[in-house]
Amino acid sequence: MLPDPNSLYGPLDPAPEAGYENAPPRMGFFTDTSVCIGCKACEVACKEWNGVPESGLDLLGMSYDNTGALTANSWRHVAFIEQPRPAGHDAAPADVLAAPADVLGAPVDADPTRPVDAGPQFLGMPGAQPPGRGTGVEERTDFRWLMMSDVCKHCTHAACLDVCPTGSLFRTEFGTVVVQEDICNGCGYCISACPYGVIDQRKDDGRAWKCTLCYDRLGAGMTPACAQACPTESIQYGPLDELRERAAARVATLHDRGVPEARLYGHDPNDGVGGDGAFFLLLDEPEVYGLPPDPIVTTRDLPKMWKRAGLAALAMVAATVAAFVGGSS
Incomplete structure (x- = not known):
């Protein structure tokens, strides 16, 4: 049944809306790209736990990005984006993007008397060294890498659910969206319906595949594999309301520390898809990361x-x- 187009833009708890009584809190991801180091541990953990086939070793001519995009065989994708440093970026404190975290993953104010370490801020080419290290290796500070571990957004108003003719896609009690591959008929309607281009078909069987937010682990009270493996807590998992509060505090901290370009993406329940179950802290415009600036429910006009x-x-x-x-x- 298609949703009421008049309610598409309001706040919604998707699990009770899907018929779950006494549903647990909605769970999701907050990905803080400001502390992503591009290690791809999340990609590896996702593949290992979910049995996702390898993506190959083609570097694609894009730094160390050997996956390129979210696909049926890459449910997590760590993007490497090279760009000139924004004006005034060097003036920001060097420990801004790598502030220590408390037990909840929220940033803790750094000691203002501690000597500044340029290392965490440096995002130059591999092989180059942070300024002042005195290694003799050529230093590069004229551009930076932006890194982001992308994933299915688990939309509040998910168009893929609207168009699936077999019920292969379903809403879980945690508010996430999962594909049951055993009843997917490979029609591909969900692929064109997704506003983020997340869902993909495998060439060998034609069925649709994407992140499940480790539904089997959630049911057992475990953290999704990617968040469990992330060494910097760039990927944080928990109740969505708590993550939104934590993310807002992180953005405020970055603004106070001289990073005005920090912003949230997908957190607003009043946006075009009702907010995302997986949202991000970005350091530039969404388009830089390959994200649509104003996503909408692609099925909103169907009724x-x-x-x-x-x-x-x-x-x-x-x-x-x-x-x-x-x-x-």
Whole structure:
């Protein structure tokens, strides 16, 4: 059943809406790209736990990015984006992006008297050294890497659910969206419906595959494999409301420390998809990371279209009947 288009943009708890009584808190991911080091531990952990086939070793000419995008065989993708440093970036304290974390993963104010270590801020090319290290290796500070571990967004209003003809895609009690590959018929409707281009088909069987947010681990009270493996707590897992509060505090901290470009993406329950179950802290515009700036539910106009199609069909039937009656008389 398609959602009411008038309710698409309001806050919604998707699990109770899907019929779960006494559903647990909605769970999700907060990915803080400001502390992502591009290690790809999340990619490896995802593949190992879920039995996802290898993606190959082609470097694609894009730094160390050997996966390239989210695909049926890459449910997590760590993007490497090279760009000139933004104006004033060097003026920010060097420990801004690598502030220590407390037990909840929220940033803790660094000691202002501690000597500044340029290492955590440096995001130059591999082989180059941070300024002042005195290694004799050529130093590069004119551009930086932005790194982001991308994943399915587990949308509040998920268009993929609207178009699946077999019920292969379903909403879980945790508010996430999962594909049951054993009943997927490979129609591909969900692929074109996803506003983020997340879902993909495997060439050998044609079925749709994507991140499940480790549904089997959630049911056992465990942390998803990618978040468990992340060494910097760039990927944080927990109740979505708590993650949103934590993310807002992190952005405020970065702004106070001279990183005005820090912003959240996918956290707003009043955006075009009702907010995402996996949202991000970015250091540049969404387009830089390959994300749509204003995602929408691609099926939002379907109820109106079906209504218009029905009215048009009735009008045609009425005209045909009128012509037949008029001709016979």
